[in-house]
Amino acid sequence: MPNLAEExxxxxxxxxxxxxxxxERTSLTRVxxxxxxxxxxxxxxxxxxxxxxxxxxxxxxxxxxxxxxxTCMDGCPVSIYIPKFVKQIxxxxxxxxxxxxxxxxxxxxxxxxxxxxxxxxxxxxIHVKMKKQPVAIGHLERFxxxxxxxxxNISVPEVAAPNGIKIAVVGSGPAxxxxxxxxxxxxxxxxxxxxxxEIGGVLKYxxxxxxxxxxxxxxxxxxxxxxGVKFVTNCIVxxxxxxxDLKEDGFxxxxxxxxxxxxxxxxxxxxxxxxxxxxxxxxxxxNLMDAASSESDTPVFKGKHVAVIGGGNxxxxxxxxxxxxxxxxxxxxxxRSEAEMPARLEEIKHAKExxxxxxxxxxxxxxxxxxxxxxxxxxxxxxxxGDPDASGRRSPVEIPGRTETIEVDEVIVSVGVSxxxxxxxxxxxxxxxxxxxxxxxxxxxxxxxxMLFAGGDIVRGGATVILAMGDGRKAATAMHEWIQSxxx
Amino acid sequence: xxxxxxxxxxxxxxxxxxxxxxxxxxxRKAGHFVMVKVGAKGERIPLTIADADIxxxxxxxxxxxxxxxxxxxxLLNIGDEITDLVGPLGKATHIENFxxxxxxxxxxGTAPMLPIVDALKKAGxxxxxxxxxRNKDLIILEDQMKQHSxxxxxxxxxxxxxxxxxxxxxxxxxxxxxxxxMCVTIGPAVMMKFVSMLxxxxxxxxxxxxxxxxxxxxxxxxxxxxxxxxxxxxVCVDGPEFDAxxxxxxxxxxxxxxxxxxxxEEMERFDCHV
Ligand SMILES: Cc1cc2nc3c(=O)[nH]c(=O)nc-3n(C[C@H](O)[C@H](O)[C@H](O)COP(=O)(O)OP(=O)(O)OC[C@H]3O[C@@H](n4cnc5c(N)ncnc54)[C@H](O)[C@@H]3O)c2cc1C
Ligand SMILES: Cc1cc2nc3c(=O)[nH]c(=O)nc-3n(C[C@H](O)[C@H](O)[C@H](O)COP(=O)(O)OP(=O)(O)OC[C@H]3O[C@@H](n4cnc5c(N)ncnc54)[C@H](O)[C@@H]3O)c2cc1C
Ligand code: SF4
Ligand code: SF4
Ligand code: FES
Numbered sequence: 001m002p003n004l005a006e007e008x009x010x011x012x013x014x015x016x017x018x019x020x021x022x023x024e025r026t027s028l029t030r031v032x033x034x035x036x037x038x039x040x041x042x043x044x045x046x047x048x049x050x051x052x053x054x055x056x057x058x059x060x061x062x063x064x065x066x067x068x069x070x071t072c073m074d075g076c077p078v079s080i081y082i083p084k085f086v087k088q089i090x091x092x093x094x095x096x097x098x099x100x101x102x103x104x105x106x107x108x109x110x111x112x113x114x115x116x117x118x119x120x121x122x123x124x125x126i127h128v129k130m131k132k133q134p135v136a137i138g139h140l141e142r143f144x145x146x147x148x149x150x151x152x153n154i155s156v157p158e159v160a161a162p163n164g165i166k167i168a169v170v171g172s173g174p175a176x177x178x179x180x181x182x183x184x185x186x187x188x189x190x191x192x193x194x195x196x197x198e199i200g201g202v203l204k205y206x207x208x209x210x211x212x213x214x215x216x217x218x219x220x221x222x223x224x225x226x227x228g229v230k231f232v233t234n235c236i237v238x239x240x241x242x243x244x245d246l247k248e249d250g251f252x253x254x255x256x257x258x259x260x261x262x263x264x265x266x267x268x269x270x271x272x273x274x275x276x277x278x279x280x281x282x283x284x285x286x287n288l289m290d291a292a293s294s295e296s297d298t299p300v301f302k303g304k305h306v307a308v309i310g311g312g313n314x315x316x317x318x319x320x321x322x323x324x325x326x327x328x329x330x331x332x333x334x335x336r337s338e339a340e341m342p343a344r345l346e347e348i349k350h351a352k353e354x355x356x357x358x359x360x361x362x363x364x365x366x367x368x369x370x371x372x373x374x375x376x377x378x379x380x381x382x383x384x385x386g387d388p389d390a391s392g393r394r395s396p397v398e399i400p401g402r403t404e405t406i407e408v409d410e411v412i413v414s415v416g417v418s419x420x421x422x423x424x425x426x427x428x429x430x431x432x433x434x435x436x437x438x439x440x441x442x443x444x445x446x447x448x449x450x451m452l453f454a455g456g457d458i459v460r461g462g463a464t465v466i467l468a469m470g471d472g473r474k475a476a477t478a479m480h481e482w483i484q485s486x487x488x
Numbered sequence: 489x490x491x492x493x494x495x496x497x498x499x500x501x502x503x504x505x506x507x508x509x510x511x512x513x514x515x516r517k518a519g520h521f522v523m524v525k526v527g528a529k530g531e532r533i534p535l536t537i538a539d540a541d542i543x544x545x546x547x548x549x550x551x552x553x554x555x556x557x558x559x560x561x562x563l564l565n566i567g568d569e570i571t572d573l574v575g576p577l578g579k580a581t582h583i584e585n586f587x588x589x590x591x592x593x594x595x596x597g598t599a600p601m602l603p604i605v606d607a608l609k610k611a612g613x614x615x616x617x618x619x620x621x622r623n624k625d626l627i628i629l630e631d632q633m634k635q636h637s638x639x640x641x642x643x644x645x646x647x648x649x650x651x652x653x654x655x656x657x658x659x660x661x662x663x664x665x666x667x668x669x670m671c672v673t674i675g676p677a678v679m680m681k682f683v684s685m686l687x688x689x690x691x692x693x694x695x696x697x698x699x700x701x702x703x704x705x706x707x708x709x710x711x712x713x714x715x716x717x718x719x720x721x722x723v724c725v726d727g728p729e730f731d732a733x734x735x736x737x738x739x740x741x742x743x744x745x746x747x748x749x750x751x752x753e754e755m756e757r758f759d760c761h762v
Pocket of ligand 3: 075076077078079080082105111112115117120121122137138141466
């Protein structure tokens with residue numbers, strides 16, 4: 001961890017702060033992210049956000065006050081050194097900014113795009129307390145990372161001399177990737193095992209191209225490869241190979257980042273009609289299998305009246321995908337109101353611009369199908385908000401007798417996921433919570449089996465990319481210490 | 489990438505492949521399956537592991553040409569690589585010495601039945617295999633089944649070969665003749681439904697191996713879900729074998745038809761290119 005006060009006192013930062021009065025900085029208006037036209041983008045999978053220009057980024061960076069007590073950092077789960085990288089952007093040192101980001105984040109180009117900034121770093125920015133729009137930290141983060149990638153000057157982190165110690169990683173989502181990167185830097189011989197045929201976890205099979213292009217993820221993966229990380233796809237730990245096999249092969253420790261890949265359904269009448277599916281199925285077909293393209297052998301329904309049940313990022317991704325595949329009506333059906341939606345604000349905004357209908361305070365109670373077993377209608381129960389529940393959100397309560405029936409030809413159920421049960425089932429001696437997550441020491445991410453560490457959604461249930469990544473990094477530090485202590 | 493080291497035609501549309509997959513060869517059990525994908529834009533399809541050779545590090549797959557994906561696989565030759573192959577998946581078959589077992593199969597179910605027949609025989613059962621098809625030309629794997637069964641009864645709808653009648657007529661013939669302790673059935677869902685109704689009448693425990701549509705095959709998507717005894721199950725992780733008397737076959741039939749139209753279009757496109 002850098003000494004924040006010392007760095008802030010460096011001459012260049014001091015001078016920069018003095019070039020403009022705080023008041024002037026706060027009176028600048030927040031940059032607007034250029035984006036594709038809503039009508040145009042509703043018919044293709046091009047990335048919606050186009051990224052800031054250098055001028056825009058430098059101007060936005062001016063808004064940051066380089067606070068003595070940068071509260072924004074408290075909002076970032078991995079404590080990215082925000083004022084430093086922003087000020088580097090202000091002076092045009094974009095590669096330097098990228099380097100600062102990489103000191104803490106393994107995937108800045110990804111996090112800049114998908115972090116729920118309005119709940120994290122940006123929520124804690126001093127501007128918000130002054131009733132102003134926060135500094136666009138996410139946009140700036142994305143800018144610096146993209147600049148570095150496009151410049152072709154990607155700095156491959158220094159890798160310590162190989163120490164010959166073999167480490168296994170289960171799962172190639174953000175938790176596994178960030179863990180692998182840190183361990184490779186420390187000189188370990190790291191192999192990542194992935195069950196699917198693609199590397200990247202949710203970043204590949206879940207989050208769509210129009211929000212996070214695959215090339216961005218692939219660059220990061222290539223980066224890891226150049227650091228010596230090995231990847232084995234189509235290999236399910238616990239099935240194809242067991243923990244015992246890995247030990248026999250000389251792996252001395254293992255990190256489990258197997259995610260929360262199990263879809264939940266609602267258990268209501270008619271849920272197994274054809275055309276009703278999980279968002280995992282829908283997004284896997286479209287993203288992982290590229291089913292919408294004519295070259296792909298995998299089929300996908302292209303519904304005309306598509307309802308997506310849920311209010312999270314997964315629901316938004318599904319409904320916006322349905323729109324892009326030609327739905328005339330693409331609807332969100334959510335049992336609470338918009339204020340309670342867990343999805344990122346930007347996703348909700350983009351969805352609205354793309355003509356997505358929001359049917360809030362409604363809960364499906366039955367699906368109706370035709371003779372071929374295809375879903376044709378759905379019965380919705382109207383809801384109102386009652387008292388706050390355990391999550392602190394106001395809980396939805398049925399309004400007796402108020403139902404409506406709407407026409408649908410495709411329904412995507414996006415009401416949450418459960419932890420992947422494979423590792424908990426096949427590795428004896430792990431402590432598992434009642435939700436099916438793996439229990440770990442919160443400081444070290446170590447499980448009850450000392451050689452086994454875990455992090456990301458398998459430990460937290462469905463969480464976020466940055467939290468998964470933070471876990472991976474924490475586990476790497478702790479595992480390194482543990483291995484060294486073993487060798488003494 | 490998994491290299492094909494053996495290819496043998498059982499009939500024009502049924503092909504046996506021997507494929508390099510040392511880890512799977514070591515860990516698989518009878519009843520397990522793999523997901524196979526041919527080509528970068530290929531579909532992931534489930535195929536039962538018919539056999540394995542640990543010393544050679546190979547597994548055997550028996551593929552019947554149905555649509556685009558199985559046909560693409562069928563075109564591969566010795567030395568070619570299967571783009572992606574993952575497994576072993578599913579729960580292994582529960583094999584024990586039940587006594588007399590009738591194995592009723594037809595159509596898509598014939599290939600995946602082969603390793604089960606083999607395992608049951610090895611466990612000491614008397615295995616009577618009922619092999620059914622519409623006509624003589626569609627009867628496959630008869631010789632292979634004969635090698636592992638005590639008896640093979642062939643049924644054709646039109647009587648062009650073996651006995652005339654449906655698979656259920658063949659099973660009932662055995663039931664009327666001797667005591668049957670167990671029945672295993674794999675085939676089109678309609679077929680399994682009628683076999684199940686028949687054996688229920690006679691109170692014979694019956695296992696059906698369900699061949700639902702799958703995407704990932706690892707429990708991630710729910711495409712393979714079926715209702716068994718009133719509960720929703722994922723065939724790829726909870727199955728593929730279930731107590732046939734508890735399976736909602738009507739629902740399964742309905743769900744299997746889901747992608748028919750799209751698949752037909754894809755097959756027409758594929759035929760134009762071959
Ligand atoms: C559609 C969608 C949109 C989302 N949008 C956002 C967003 O905008 N912002 C945000 O911050 N978060 C978002 N999330 C959540 C975020 O993606 C997850 O929290 C994060 O990916 C978790 O990372 P992970 O590494 O723990 O697991 P995952 O990304 O789930 O990766 C786990 C990997 O492990 C593999 N695996 C599992 N078991 C085994 C095994 N036994 N052997 C080998 N491999 C195995 C899986 O195949 C998978 O590839 C979204 C999630 C979804 C589904
Ligand atoms: C657990 C499991 C194990 C299997 N093992 C084997 C095996 O060892 N050997 C083998 O040849 N096949 C096996 N199958 C079936 C095989 O997966 C399908 O034949 C294959 O997916 C068809 O793909 P396709 O693209 O070639 O045909 P598609 O284009 O998908 O289908 C062509 C036609 O076949 C019908 N069809 C497709 N799949 C099925 C099915 N599962 N049941 C009934 N009708 C179907 C369709 O309705 C369509 O009319 C297994 C299936 C499962 C679930
Ligand atoms: S990683 Fe996420 S939370 Fe942290 S600064 Fe970047 S955008 Fe904000
Ligand atoms: S709180 Fe806001 S203004 Fe202050 S350093 Fe952080 S981003 Fe800059
Ligand atoms: S095939 Fe996806 S859950 Fe079974």
